[in-house]
Amino acid sequence: MxxxxxxxxxxxxxxxxxxxxxxxxxxxxxxxxxxxxxxxxxxxxxxxxxxxxxxxxxxxxxxxxxxxxxxxxxxxxxxxxxxxxxxxxxxxxxxxxxxxxxxxxxxxxxxxxxxxxxxxxxxxxxxxxxxxxxxxxxxxxxxxxxxxxxxxxxxxxxxxxxxxxxxxxxxxxxxxxxxxxxxxxxxxxxxxxxxxxxxxxxxxxxxxxxxxLGNFSEEEVRTLCLEHTKETGQVFTAEALNAIWNLTSGQPWLVNALAYETCFKLEHGKNLDLPITDSMVEQAEDNLIIRRETHLDQLADKLKEERVRRV
Ligand SMILES: Nc1ncnc2c1ncn2[C@@H]1O[C@H](COP(=O)(O)OP(=O)(O)OP(=O)(O)O)[C@@H](O)[C@H]1O
Ligand SMILES: [Mg+2]
The missing domain is CATH 3.40.50 (Rossmann fold)
Known part of the structure; x- marks a missing residue:
C-alpha cells in the first residue's frame, strides 16, 4: 500500500x-x-x-x-x-x-x-x-x-x-x-x-x-492528497484540503508530513470509513510540532537567517 x-x-x-x-x-x-x-x-x-x-x-x-x-x-x-x-x-x-x-x-x-x-x-x-x-x-x-x-x-x-x-x-x-x-x-x-x-x-x-524548484501549488497539494483517496477510497473534506494548503504553503516535505500524520497516525485518520476533516489536520499539525520533527527545526532555522527573513 x-x-x-x-x-x-x-x-x-x-x-x-x-x-x-x-x-x-x-x-x-x-x-x-x-x-x-x-x-x-x-x-x-x-x-x-x-x-x-x-x-x-x-x-x-x-x-x-x-x-x-x-x-x-x-x-x-x-x-x-x-x-x-x-x-x-x-x-x-x-x-x-x-x-x-x-x-x-x-x-x-x-x-x-x-x-x-x-x-x-x-x-x-x-x-x-x-x-x-x-x-x-x-x-x-x-x-x-x-x-x-x-x-x-x-x-x-x-x-x-x-x-x-x-x-x-x-x-x-x-x-x-x-x-x-x-x-x-x-x-x-x-x-x-x-x-x-x-x-x-x-x-x-x-x-x-x-x-x-518551487513549492507545490494549491492544485498540486490537492492532487497529491487525492492520490490517497484514489488508493483507499477515504475522502478529504474541502476544509481539510484547505487546511493542508494553509498550514504548509505547499512546502513539499511539510505537505507529506502533515498528510502522513493525519491519514496514517491519527486513530480517526486510520479509519478509512471516516472522511479526513480540517480538525484532524489541525490535530496532526499539533502532533508534528510537539514532536519537533527534524525538518521542522531545519526549516525554522532557515527562517532565522537574515537573508531569508528579508524575503
Ligand atoms: N514529486 C514529489 N511528490 C510528492 N512528494 C515529494 C515529491 N518530491 C519531493 N517530495 C517530498 O519532499 C521530500 C524531500 O524530497 P527530496 O529528498 O527529493 O528533496 P531534496 O530537495 O533533495 O531534499 P534535501 O534538501 O534534504 O536533499 C520527500 O520526502 C517528500 O516528502
Ligand atoms: Mg536531496
Missing part, C-alpha cells in the same frame, strides 16, 4: 507522488542538455531536488539518446579542505553508482581503474574523461549536494569540471548539472592554499541557466 513519504526522495511505486518530471520545466532542461550546456539547478532544502534528479536520470537513460549518471557528493563533505580525500570520495561514489545502475561488465571494468593515484589533482577530470570516452552516447552527469563541498575541495571540483568542458561530448560529459541549495554563482569560497576568496562563478563559468 502506498503512503506519503517523509524520508528521502520519492519513489512513485511506493509513495504517493506528483510525477517528479512535471515539477520543473522539462523541455527547457532537455533544450539545455541538447545544447551541451553545464548548468545549476538549485532549490531550498526538502523541496524535491533529489527526487527530480533521479527521475531525470531514468528519463534520459530510457530516451536512448543519452547515458546519464546521478552522483551525490555529500560523502566528500568530511574531507573539507583536503582535496585529495574529497576527490577520491567522489570517485568512489561514481564507481558505486555505476555498479548500482547495472552498467554492463565492460563499464564495470573501466570504472575499477577510474582512479589513478598518480593524478590526484586531476583525478576527477581523468575519471570523467574515461567515462565519457567509454560511453557510446553523450554522458549527462547529475551532481547532487554540491553545497556539501567546501573550500579547496569545492574549488578543485569546479576547476576539474571546467577544464574538461571544451573537450565535450567525446572526451567529457556533454552536460553537467550541479544541484544544491544555493546557486554556485553566489558562492564565495575560501581557498586555504591560495589564501584568498574565490567566487563560484569564476571557478565554474560555463553554467548557462539557473533553474528553481
Amino acid at each position: 502506498k503512503y506519503f513519504n517523509t524520508a528521502g526522495p520519492v519513489n512513485c511505486k511506493d509513495h504517493y507522488c506528483l510525477p517528479p518530471l512535471s515539477r520543473f520545466n522539462l523541455s527547457e532542461i532537455l533544450g539545455l542538455i541538447s545544447q551541451k550546456k553545464y548548468f545549476v539547478l538549485h532549490a531550498p532544502r526538502q523541496s524535491g531536488k533529489t527526487s527530480c534528479l533521479l527521475a531525470l536520470e531514468n528519463y534520459l537513460n530510457a530516451s536512448g539518446s543519452y547515458k546519464s549518471l546521478y552522483i551525490n557528493v555529500e560523502a566528500a563533505q568530511v574531507a573539507r579542505n583536503n582535496v585529495e580525500k574529497g576527490i577520491f570520495a567522489i570517485i568512489n561514489e561514481i564507481q558505486r553508482r555505476i555498479e548500482l545502475s547495472g552498467y554492463d561488465d565492460d563499464s564495470q571494468r573501466i570504472v575499477k581503474d577510474l582512479c589513478d593515484p598518480t593524478l590526484s589533482l586531476s583525478a576527477l577530470n581523468s575519471a570523467l574523461t574515461r567515462l565519457a570516452e567509454f560511453s557510446p552516447l553523450p554522458l549527462v552527469l547529475l551532481i547532487d549536494e554540491i553545497d556539501a563541498l567546501v573550500g579547496d575541495t569545492l574549488i578543485s571540483v569546479l576547476r576539474q569540471i571546467r577544464s574538461g568542458y571544451d573537450t565535450r561530448p567525446d572526451h567529457f560529459p556533454s552536460t553537467v548539472i550541479l544541484c544544491g541549495v544555493r546557486d554556485v554563482r553566489d558562492y564565495r569560497i575560501h581557498s586555504d592554499t591560495e589564501q584568498m576568496i574565490i567566487t563560484g562563478g569564476s571557478a565554474f563559468n560555463v553554467k548557462a541557466e539557473s533553474l528553481r
Whole structure:
C-alpha cells in the first residue's frame, strides 16, 4: 500500500507522488542538455531536488539518446579542505553508482581503474574523461549536494569540471548539472592554499541557466492528497484540503508530513470509513510540532537567517 513519504526522495511505486518530471520545466532542461550546456539547478532544502534528479536520470537513460549518471557528493563533505580525500570520495561514489545502475561488465571494468593515484589533482577530470570516452552516447552527469563541498575541495571540483568542458561530448560529459541549495554563482569560497576568496562563478563559468524548484501549488497539494483517496477510497473534506494548503504553503516535505500524520497516525485518520476533516489536520499539525520533527527545526532555522527573513 502506498503512503506519503517523509524520508528521502520519492519513489512513485511506493509513495504517493506528483510525477517528479512535471515539477520543473522539462523541455527547457532537455533544450539545455541538447545544447551541451553545464548548468545549476538549485532549490531550498526538502523541496524535491533529489527526487527530480533521479527521475531525470531514468528519463534520459530510457530516451536512448543519452547515458546519464546521478552522483551525490555529500560523502566528500568530511574531507573539507583536503582535496585529495574529497576527490577520491567522489570517485568512489561514481564507481558505486555505476555498479548500482547495472552498467554492463565492460563499464564495470573501466570504472575499477577510474582512479589513478598518480593524478590526484586531476583525478576527477581523468575519471570523467574515461567515462565519457567509454560511453557510446553523450554522458549527462547529475551532481547532487554540491553545497556539501567546501573550500579547496569545492574549488578543485569546479576547476576539474571546467577544464574538461571544451573537450565535450567525446572526451567529457556533454552536460553537467550541479544541484544544491544555493546557486554556485553566489558562492564565495575560501581557498586555504591560495589564501584568498574565490567566487563560484569564476571557478565554474560555463553554467548557462539557473533553474528553481518551487513549492507545490494549491492544485498540486490537492492532487497529491487525492492520490490517497484514489488508493483507499477515504475522502478529504474541502476544509481539510484547505487546511493542508494553509498550514504548509505547499512546502513539499511539510505537505507529506502533515498528510502522513493525519491519514496514517491519527486513530480517526486510520479509519478509512471516516472522511479526513480540517480538525484532524489541525490535530496532526499539533502532533508534528510537539514532536519537533527534524525538518521542522531545519526549516525554522532557515527562517532565522537574515537573508531569508528579508524575503
Ligand atoms: N514529486 C514529489 N511528490 C510528492 N512528494 C515529494 C515529491 N518530491 C519531493 N517530495 C517530498 O519532499 C521530500 C524531500 O524530497 P527530496 O529528498 O527529493 O528533496 P531534496 O530537495 O533533495 O531534499 P534535501 O534538501 O534534504 O536533499 C520527500 O520526502 C517528500 O516528502
Ligand atoms: Mg536531496
